[in-house]
Amino acid sequence: MKLINKDTDYAVRALMELSSGGDSYLSVKSISDKQNIPYQFLRRVIAPLIKKGIVKSKEGSEGGLKLALNPAKIKVIDLIKIYHKEFKMSECMFRGKPCCNREGCALRREVIRIERCVTAEFEKMTIKTLLQK
Amino acid sequence: MKLINKDTDYAVRALMELSSGGDSYLSVKSISDKQNIPYQFLRRVIAPLIKKGIVKSKEGSEGGLKLALNPAKIKVIDLIKIYHKEFKMSECMFRGKPCCNREGCALRREVIRIERCVTAEFEKMTIKTLLQK
């Protein structure tokens, strides 16, 4: 019943690191060293953040990354959505097909309710709120 | 971010079926037919329920299953724990080893908080409450 996978974990940690980096560019290498994250893995994790406009990158020597958004604008829910293809808990998908029991499934109704609560929590959670604690 | 896997799904549906079966024994075959659950899969799912004393079985012809407990005593949280080896969301285990970042991880603290809430919900949820809705 894992809510967070390594991709999300590493992304959050990298973004927290970038938040403390001010306006200068930090290389992926330096982040991976500081946070003990496998370098190639971290590069792959960061790629979608650049595409989505959460992180800005500068190529070449002396290049690197910096935040494109204020840490208060970077929601954990958005990160989770990036790294879990099937995000919703209540879709009840198995092998790409929806569970045959969906209409009228009592368990599903309850899972939907719980999901709304969990989603709301991750919606409130940002890189900024994580840094504050 | 799936909370419920097929094992738990099938177990809940089978237990709901058994609840409506009164005091007579229902065969796994009849449950699998009614609920559209693969027969062999269902047998494997039910095995631990028998061992844990949630379901009573009778061998031989005319044998089958019936509930060993009142539906109000069968908590969904217990079922989830049976079928997810690593139940806790916040343990942050990867490949059997705990995440190296656990002490002081801001994200983990928050996941622990959310987990408590989700667990409490599944604690309240029983076969009886599911049947009522």
Add this chain to the structure above:
DNA sequence: TTAACTGATACTAAAATAGTATCAGTTAAG
């Protein structure tokens, strides 16, 4: 005796997860 059952495993296939490797292009500095 036999058909309808459960008990217990062992097996397979597909997907998700975690991690690695490689080749290409860009840029700043010497």
Add this chain to the structure above:
DNA sequence: CTTAACTGATACTATTTTAGTATCAGTTAA
């Protein structure tokens, strides 16, 4: 104008989890 330090983009592998199947043995009622 070359080279070292970077990012961009994929393609690959290994492990674990999830879903589902197959099989053999034992039990019981008719």
